[in-house]
Amino acid sequence: MTETSPAPLHPTALPATADALLRASPLPPLEARILLTHVLGWRRTQLITRGEEPLERASVERYRALEARRVVGEPVAQLVGAREFFGLEFEVTPQVLIPRPETELLVETALAAIEHRPRARVLDLGTGTGAIAVAIASMRPDAQVWALDRSTDALAVAARNGARLLDAQRPGGAVAFLHSDWYGSLDPALRFDAIVSNPPYIASGDPHLGEGDLRFEPRSALTDEADGLSAIRAIVAGAPERLAADGALWVEHGYDQAEAVRALLSARGFAEVRSERDLAGIARISGGVLRAAAT
Ligand code: GLN
Numbered sequence: 001m002t003e004t005s006p007a008p009l010h011p012t013a014l015p016a017t018a019d020a021l022l023r024a025s026p027l028p029p030l031e032a033r034i035l036l037t038h039v040l041g042w043r044r045t046q047l048i049t050r051g052e053e054p055l056e057r058a059s060v061e062r063y064r065a066l067e068a069r070r071v072v073g074e075p076v077a078q079l080v081g082a083r084e085f086f087g088l089e090f091e092v093t094p095q096v097l098i099p100r101p102e103t104e105l106l107v108e109t110a111l112a113a114i115e116h117r118p119r120a121r122v123l124d125l126g127t128g129t130g131a132i133a134v135a136i137a138s139m140r141p142d143a144q145v146w147a148l149d150r151s152t153d154a155l156a157v158a159a160r161n162g163a164r165l166l167d168a169q170r171p172g173g174a175v176a177f178l179h180s181d182w183y184g185s186l187d188p189a190l191r192f193d194a195i196v197s198n199p200p201y202i203a204s205g206d207p208h209l210g211e212g213d214l215r216f217e218p219r220s221a222l223t224d225e226a227d228g229l230s231a232i233r234a235i236v237a238g239a240p241e242r243l244a245a246d247g248a249l250w251v252e253h254g255y256d257q258a259e260a261v262r263a264l265l266s267a268r269g270f271a272e273v274r275s276e277r278d279l280a281g282i283a284r285i286s287g288g289v290l291r292a293a294a295t
Pocket of ligand 1: 097100198199200201202214221222223
Protein backbone atom coordinates (compact mmCIF):
# COMPACT_ATOMS: atom_id res chain seq x y z
CA MET A 1 0.00 0.00 0.00
CA THR A 2 2.82 2.31 0.78
CA GLU A 3 4.88 1.01 -2.12
CA THR A 4 5.71 3.53 -4.76
CA SER A 5 4.83 2.58 -8.27
CA PRO A 6 7.74 1.70 -10.51
CA ALA A 7 9.36 4.59 -12.27
CA PRO A 8 8.01 5.06 -15.77
CA LEU A 9 10.01 3.22 -18.39
CA HIS A 10 12.76 5.34 -19.76
CA PRO A 11 13.37 4.80 -23.48
CA THR A 12 16.77 3.16 -22.79
CA ALA A 13 15.00 0.46 -20.76
CA LEU A 14 13.04 -0.67 -23.78
CA PRO A 15 13.84 -4.20 -24.98
CA ALA A 16 17.41 -4.27 -26.23
CA THR A 17 18.28 -5.04 -29.83
CA ALA A 18 21.41 -6.53 -31.36
CA ASP A 19 22.24 -3.11 -32.79
CA ALA A 20 21.99 -1.47 -29.40
CA LEU A 21 24.06 -4.15 -27.63
CA LEU A 22 26.82 -3.97 -30.23
CA ARG A 23 26.88 -0.18 -30.19
CA ALA A 24 27.17 -0.12 -26.40
CA SER A 25 29.79 -2.86 -26.16
CA PRO A 26 33.23 -2.03 -24.78
CA LEU A 27 34.66 -4.99 -26.75
CA PRO A 28 36.30 -4.90 -30.17
CA PRO A 29 33.37 -5.17 -32.64
CA LEU A 30 34.39 -8.59 -33.96
CA GLU A 31 34.48 -10.09 -30.46
CA ALA A 32 31.12 -8.57 -29.54
CA ARG A 33 29.60 -10.02 -32.71
CA ILE A 34 31.03 -13.49 -31.99
CA LEU A 35 29.60 -13.50 -28.46
CA LEU A 36 26.21 -12.20 -29.58
CA THR A 37 25.76 -14.64 -32.46
CA HIS A 38 26.75 -17.40 -30.05
CA VAL A 39 24.09 -16.38 -27.52
CA LEU A 40 21.36 -15.84 -30.12
CA GLY A 41 22.23 -18.82 -32.29
CA TRP A 42 22.29 -16.49 -35.27
CA ARG A 43 24.50 -16.29 -38.32
CA ARG A 44 26.70 -13.22 -38.61
CA THR A 45 24.49 -11.78 -41.39
CA GLN A 46 21.43 -11.95 -39.13
CA LEU A 47 23.01 -9.33 -36.87
CA ILE A 48 22.28 -6.98 -39.75
CA THR A 49 18.97 -8.32 -41.03
CA ARG A 50 17.53 -8.71 -37.51
CA GLY A 51 19.52 -5.93 -35.87
CA GLU A 52 16.50 -3.95 -34.73
CA GLU A 53 14.42 -6.85 -33.47
CA PRO A 54 13.71 -6.74 -29.72
CA LEU A 55 15.61 -9.50 -27.95
CA GLU A 56 14.44 -11.73 -25.13
CA ARG A 57 15.54 -10.59 -21.74
CA ALA A 58 17.31 -13.91 -21.03
CA SER A 59 19.41 -13.57 -24.19
CA VAL A 60 20.40 -10.05 -23.27
CA GLU A 61 21.43 -11.18 -19.81
CA ARG A 62 23.44 -14.08 -21.17
CA TYR A 63 25.19 -11.80 -23.62
CA ARG A 64 25.98 -9.23 -20.94
CA ALA A 65 27.42 -11.95 -18.70
CA LEU A 66 29.73 -13.21 -21.46
CA GLU A 67 30.72 -9.67 -22.35
CA ALA A 68 31.66 -8.96 -18.75
CA ARG A 69 33.81 -12.12 -18.60
CA ARG A 70 35.54 -11.13 -21.84
CA VAL A 71 36.22 -7.65 -20.47
CA VAL A 72 38.25 -9.21 -17.63
CA GLY A 73 40.20 -11.35 -20.11
CA GLU A 74 38.57 -14.75 -20.56
CA PRO A 75 39.35 -16.03 -24.07
CA VAL A 76 36.56 -15.76 -26.64
CA ALA A 77 37.15 -19.41 -27.61
CA GLN A 78 36.45 -20.53 -24.03
CA LEU A 79 33.39 -18.28 -23.71
CA VAL A 80 31.79 -19.75 -26.82
CA GLY A 81 33.36 -23.20 -26.33
CA ALA A 82 34.77 -23.41 -29.84
CA ARG A 83 37.50 -22.26 -32.21
CA GLU A 84 37.93 -22.84 -35.92
CA PHE A 85 41.14 -24.51 -37.05
CA PHE A 86 41.93 -25.74 -40.54
CA GLY A 87 38.32 -25.11 -41.56
CA LEU A 88 36.95 -27.30 -38.76
CA GLU A 89 35.08 -26.16 -35.65
CA PHE A 90 36.81 -27.59 -32.57
CA GLU A 91 35.28 -27.77 -29.12
CA VAL A 92 37.42 -25.82 -26.65
CA THR A 93 37.36 -25.98 -22.85
CA PRO A 94 39.62 -24.39 -20.22
CA GLN A 95 41.43 -27.77 -20.03
CA VAL A 96 42.98 -27.47 -23.52
CA LEU A 97 45.21 -25.11 -25.45
CA ILE A 98 43.15 -22.98 -27.84
CA PRO A 99 44.13 -23.88 -31.43
CA ARG A 100 46.22 -21.11 -33.02
CA PRO A 101 46.27 -20.19 -36.73
CA GLU A 102 50.06 -20.57 -36.93
CA THR A 103 49.71 -24.25 -36.03
CA GLU A 104 48.01 -24.82 -39.39
CA LEU A 105 51.56 -24.65 -40.78
CA LEU A 106 52.41 -27.78 -38.82
CA VAL A 107 49.39 -29.58 -40.32
CA GLU A 108 50.26 -28.48 -43.87
CA THR A 109 53.88 -29.56 -43.46
CA ALA A 110 52.92 -32.93 -42.02
CA LEU A 111 50.47 -33.48 -44.89
CA ALA A 112 53.27 -32.74 -47.38
CA ALA A 113 55.56 -35.19 -45.55
CA ILE A 114 53.07 -38.06 -45.94
CA GLU A 115 51.83 -37.09 -49.38
CA HIS A 116 53.23 -40.12 -51.18
CA ARG A 117 52.67 -42.57 -48.37
CA PRO A 118 49.39 -44.47 -48.68
CA ARG A 119 47.79 -45.41 -45.35
CA ALA A 120 50.42 -43.30 -43.60
CA ARG A 121 50.71 -43.67 -39.85
CA VAL A 122 50.81 -40.38 -38.00
CA LEU A 123 51.44 -39.64 -34.33
CA ASP A 124 50.45 -36.38 -32.60
CA LEU A 125 52.12 -35.86 -29.21
CA GLY A 126 50.26 -33.67 -26.69
CA THR A 127 47.14 -33.41 -28.80
CA GLY A 128 45.08 -31.07 -26.56
CA THR A 129 41.87 -30.30 -28.52
CA GLY A 130 42.97 -32.89 -31.07
CA ALA A 131 43.19 -30.11 -33.67
CA ILE A 132 46.38 -31.30 -35.38
CA ALA A 133 45.49 -35.00 -35.41
CA VAL A 134 41.90 -34.44 -36.52
CA ALA A 135 42.85 -31.93 -39.23
CA ILE A 136 45.39 -34.39 -40.68
CA ALA A 137 42.89 -37.25 -40.46
CA SER A 138 40.23 -35.18 -42.20
CA MET A 139 42.55 -34.32 -45.09
CA ARG A 140 43.90 -37.86 -45.41
CA PRO A 141 41.02 -40.29 -44.85
CA ASP A 142 43.37 -43.23 -45.46
CA ALA A 143 45.87 -42.22 -42.78
CA GLN A 144 45.97 -44.02 -39.43
CA VAL A 145 46.33 -41.44 -36.71
CA TRP A 146 47.33 -41.76 -33.06
CA ALA A 147 46.98 -38.84 -30.67
CA LEU A 148 48.38 -38.77 -27.14
CA ASP A 149 48.02 -36.54 -24.15
CA ARG A 150 48.91 -36.93 -20.50
CA SER A 151 45.79 -34.93 -19.56
CA THR A 152 42.68 -37.11 -19.42
CA ASP A 153 40.54 -33.94 -19.53
CA ALA A 154 42.19 -32.96 -22.81
CA LEU A 155 41.77 -36.47 -24.22
CA ALA A 156 38.03 -36.35 -23.56
CA VAL A 157 37.76 -33.09 -25.51
CA ALA A 158 39.97 -34.44 -28.32
CA ALA A 159 37.95 -37.65 -28.58
CA ARG A 160 34.71 -35.67 -28.87
CA ASN A 161 36.25 -33.52 -31.59
CA GLY A 162 37.43 -36.59 -33.48
CA ALA A 163 34.04 -38.28 -33.23
CA ARG A 164 32.15 -35.16 -34.32
CA LEU A 165 34.44 -33.96 -37.11
CA LEU A 166 35.61 -37.16 -38.79
CA ASP A 167 33.71 -39.54 -41.03
CA ALA A 168 33.05 -42.68 -39.00
CA GLN A 169 33.62 -44.68 -42.19
CA ARG A 170 37.03 -43.17 -43.01
CA PRO A 171 39.31 -45.93 -44.34
CA GLY A 172 42.04 -45.14 -41.80
CA GLY A 173 39.62 -45.75 -38.94
CA ALA A 174 38.98 -43.57 -35.92
CA VAL A 175 41.85 -41.57 -34.46
CA ALA A 176 43.35 -43.57 -31.57
CA PHE A 177 43.34 -41.27 -28.54
CA LEU A 178 45.73 -42.56 -25.88
CA HIS A 179 46.61 -41.46 -22.39
CA SER A 180 50.39 -41.19 -22.46
CA ASP A 181 53.23 -39.00 -21.24
CA TRP A 182 55.03 -38.51 -24.58
CA TYR A 183 55.91 -41.96 -25.95
CA GLY A 184 55.54 -43.65 -22.53
CA SER A 185 52.36 -45.71 -23.01
CA LEU A 186 52.61 -46.20 -26.76
CA ASP A 187 52.95 -49.71 -28.21
CA PRO A 188 56.74 -49.88 -28.77
CA ALA A 189 56.25 -51.90 -31.96
CA LEU A 190 54.43 -49.06 -33.77
CA ARG A 191 56.37 -47.17 -36.47
CA PHE A 192 55.14 -43.85 -37.83
CA ASP A 193 55.58 -42.10 -41.15
CA ALA A 194 55.25 -38.76 -39.42
CA ILE A 195 55.42 -37.58 -35.83
CA VAL A 196 54.10 -34.09 -35.07
CA SER A 197 53.75 -32.04 -31.92
CA ASN A 198 52.87 -28.60 -30.63
CA PRO A 199 54.36 -29.13 -27.17
CA PRO A 200 54.61 -26.69 -24.25
CA TYR A 201 57.58 -24.58 -25.33
CA ILE A 202 57.33 -21.36 -23.33
CA ALA A 203 60.07 -20.96 -20.70
CA SER A 204 58.80 -20.90 -17.11
CA GLY A 205 59.71 -17.28 -16.47
CA ASP A 206 58.38 -15.88 -19.74
CA PRO A 207 56.15 -12.86 -19.05
CA HIS A 208 53.79 -13.91 -21.87
CA LEU A 209 52.40 -16.55 -19.51
CA GLY A 210 50.79 -13.71 -17.56
CA GLU A 211 49.24 -12.02 -20.59
CA GLY A 212 46.13 -12.36 -22.75
CA ASP A 213 44.49 -15.72 -23.38
CA LEU A 214 47.48 -17.58 -21.93
CA ARG A 215 46.40 -16.63 -18.38
CA PHE A 216 43.29 -18.79 -18.84
CA GLU A 217 44.80 -21.77 -20.68
CA PRO A 218 46.24 -24.84 -18.94
CA ARG A 219 49.76 -23.96 -17.83
CA SER A 220 50.92 -27.51 -18.61
CA ALA A 221 50.04 -26.95 -22.28
CA LEU A 222 52.12 -23.79 -22.45
CA THR A 223 55.28 -24.20 -20.42
CA ASP A 224 57.65 -27.05 -19.55
CA GLU A 225 58.39 -25.20 -16.29
CA ALA A 226 62.00 -25.12 -17.47
CA ASP A 227 63.91 -23.49 -20.34
CA GLY A 228 61.12 -24.07 -22.89
CA LEU A 229 62.98 -26.82 -24.74
CA SER A 230 62.67 -29.81 -22.41
CA ALA A 231 59.52 -31.21 -24.04
CA ILE A 232 61.06 -30.83 -27.49
CA ARG A 233 64.23 -32.61 -26.26
CA ALA A 234 62.14 -35.56 -25.07
CA ILE A 235 60.19 -35.68 -28.33
CA VAL A 236 63.32 -35.51 -30.51
CA ALA A 237 65.15 -38.06 -28.35
CA GLY A 238 62.38 -40.67 -28.63
CA ALA A 239 61.43 -40.12 -32.26
CA PRO A 240 64.07 -42.18 -34.14
CA GLU A 241 63.00 -45.49 -32.62
CA ARG A 242 59.34 -44.70 -33.44
CA LEU A 243 59.79 -43.57 -37.05
CA ALA A 244 59.48 -45.73 -40.13
CA ALA A 245 62.27 -45.48 -42.72
CA ASP A 246 62.33 -41.95 -44.14
CA GLY A 247 59.73 -40.86 -41.61
CA ALA A 248 59.53 -37.21 -40.64
CA LEU A 249 59.38 -35.37 -37.32
CA TRP A 250 57.97 -31.82 -37.15
CA VAL A 251 57.54 -29.75 -34.00
CA GLU A 252 56.20 -26.28 -33.35
CA HIS A 253 58.35 -24.01 -31.19
CA GLY A 254 58.82 -20.45 -29.99
CA TYR A 255 59.91 -17.55 -32.19
CA ASP A 256 63.52 -17.75 -30.93
CA GLN A 257 63.95 -21.54 -30.69
CA ALA A 258 64.38 -22.59 -34.33
CA GLU A 259 68.16 -22.80 -34.26
CA ALA A 260 68.22 -24.76 -31.01
CA VAL A 261 65.58 -27.19 -32.29
CA ARG A 262 67.43 -27.73 -35.57
CA ALA A 263 70.58 -28.48 -33.57
CA LEU A 264 68.69 -31.07 -31.50
CA LEU A 265 67.36 -32.72 -34.67
CA SER A 266 70.76 -32.82 -36.35
CA ALA A 267 72.43 -34.21 -33.23
CA ARG A 268 69.84 -37.00 -33.12
CA GLY A 269 70.64 -38.05 -36.69
CA PHE A 270 67.89 -36.32 -38.66
CA ALA A 271 68.55 -35.33 -42.28
CA GLU A 272 67.05 -32.48 -44.31
CA VAL A 273 66.66 -30.52 -41.10
CA ARG A 274 64.91 -27.21 -41.72
CA SER A 275 62.49 -24.66 -40.31
CA GLU A 276 59.38 -23.19 -41.88
CA ARG A 277 58.04 -19.67 -41.39
CA ASP A 278 54.47 -18.91 -40.39
CA LEU A 279 52.37 -16.16 -41.99
CA ALA A 280 53.94 -13.63 -39.63
CA GLY A 281 57.37 -14.56 -41.02
CA ILE A 282 58.47 -16.30 -37.82
CA ALA A 283 60.40 -19.59 -38.04
CA ARG A 284 57.65 -21.44 -36.18
CA ILE A 285 58.23 -25.14 -36.87
CA SER A 286 61.31 -27.29 -37.44
CA GLY A 287 61.70 -30.83 -38.62
CA GLY A 288 63.67 -33.40 -40.48
CA VAL A 289 63.64 -36.85 -41.99
CA LEU A 290 65.07 -39.99 -40.51
CA ARG A 291 66.91 -41.74 -43.29
CA ALA A 292 66.83 -45.52 -43.06
CA ALA A 293 70.59 -45.71 -42.54
CA ALA A 294 70.43 -43.38 -39.55
CA THR A 295 68.21 -45.60 -37.39
N1 GLN B 1 51.73 -20.60 -29.47
C1 GLN B 1 51.36 -20.45 -28.09
C2 GLN B 1 51.56 -19.01 -27.67
O1 GLN B 1 52.66 -18.54 -27.67
C3 GLN B 1 52.11 -21.39 -27.21
C4 GLN B 1 51.71 -22.78 -27.46
C5 GLN B 1 52.66 -23.76 -26.93
O2 GLN B 1 53.39 -23.56 -25.96
N2 GLN B 1 52.70 -24.86 -27.56
O3 GLN B 1 50.63 -18.34 -27.40
